[in-house]
Amino acid sequence: GAVVSQHPSWVICKSGTSVKIECRSLDFQATTMFWYRQFPKQSLMLMATSNEGSKATYEQGVEKDKFLINHASLTLSTLTVTSAHPEDSSFYICSARDEGANYNEQFFGPGTRLTVL
């Protein structure tokens, strides 16, 4: 089946630093990737839709200047959390849409757990 990787799997950083998270589709090409955030005991919340070769589309309430997304190739999207603060601590998950599959199936990366001190 389709495999999506994320790196790093966890990161601890000081307040004010920037953190880059990579999302890769390993065995398929993904024109579209999605970035989610999940706080404890809450649902996944879509942050943005990442489109290869164009600007990302952000959901309402998500600051595009704080969460920078780059989708430079058909297999890689990156999310950079700029000037991270403790309230940004969360579980960040990417997914990639396998456009060859039926029903808009998405495959998720293993997630990145970010802790900002």
Added chain:
Amino acid sequence: RKEVEQDPGPFNVPEGATVAFNCTYSNSASQSFFWYRQDCRKEPKLLMSVYSSGNEDGRFTAQLNRASQYISLLIRDSKLSDSATYLCVVTIPADSWGKLQFGAGTQVVVTP
């Protein structure tokens, strides 16, 4: 009102028993439906798609009721490994990117 609503549970189920739970969605134009499973501190994994006619995958049966706008998941002969949070997921109508809407999940705990 939330777009996708689920009973958070937990549903405490004895091993070997059957458990079923529903999910309601608010947009009647939604077209694709899924059940995902999420283990603690892990990513969601697709359990099964939900087809209009209902479908079965081993011990798991999913049903779709468009008139009442809900989908259901039934787990037969529960195993300890079925303990997880089950996420109801629907596609956002008319969204060309295939965005998904997630419910908050139903927690199932299978006990020995």
